[in-house]
Amino acid sequence: MRCPKCGSRDDKVIDSRQSRDSSSIRRRRECLKCKYRFTTYEEIERSDLRVVKRDRTHEPFDRRKLATSIAKAFEKRSMSLVTLEQVVDEMVHELETSGREVLSSAIGAKVLEKLRGIDEVAYLRYASVHQRFQDVDEFVDAIQTLGRRVKTNVLQRELFPPETTQGGSRAPARDVPIENHGRV
Secondary structure, eight states: OOOTTTOOSOEEEEEEEEOTTSSEEEEEEEETTTOOEEEEEEEOOOOOOEEEOTTSOEEEOOHHHHHHHHHHHTTTSSOOHHHHHHHHHHHHHHHHTTOSEEEHHHHHHHHHHHHHHHOHHHHHHHHHHHTTOOSHHHHHHHHHHHHHSOOOOTTSOOSSOOOBOTTSSBOOOTTSOOSSOSOO
16 A cells, blocks of 8 residues: 555554445554555455446446436435435445346336335436436326325325315315315
8 A cells, every 4th residue: 555645655554443334444544654644445346247238338337327326316305425325335235246247227227116215306317317208298107107106105205295175085176265274
């Protein structure tokens, strides 16, 4: 390991700890020549996972690309970085244990499956890119499909909650005034 300040190869390890997700080891080092302290991470070298793109070209799997695309779907949503990292870690683990080559469409489908259970808006954002929506009708169809499914996450609000009256029945059409709308 070279010192990032002076370039010397002589250093000593001051502290070693496992990362939060136990997938790597964090090492705090000190250069013996200039006394500069720096941190390194040691992790398992992953198998050569290859992605088969839509045009049938192959490229090495890049975790950062996956993380970036998922992060864009969650942009301006209330999602913690820890949760985002957990989603990416789970996805990478699933992909690495599935074989040496994976279709990009299979990666996208797995991400969509994962996002559907976490956040519907993030799901729609990712789906609009992954499924290459060409017009508004395709987007509306995806929203309607989401509306028809049974909600699995009780903590997440409905994307389009049904309007109900006090009796619990469906509200009348918008052009008909609603009686007893909460005022005394």
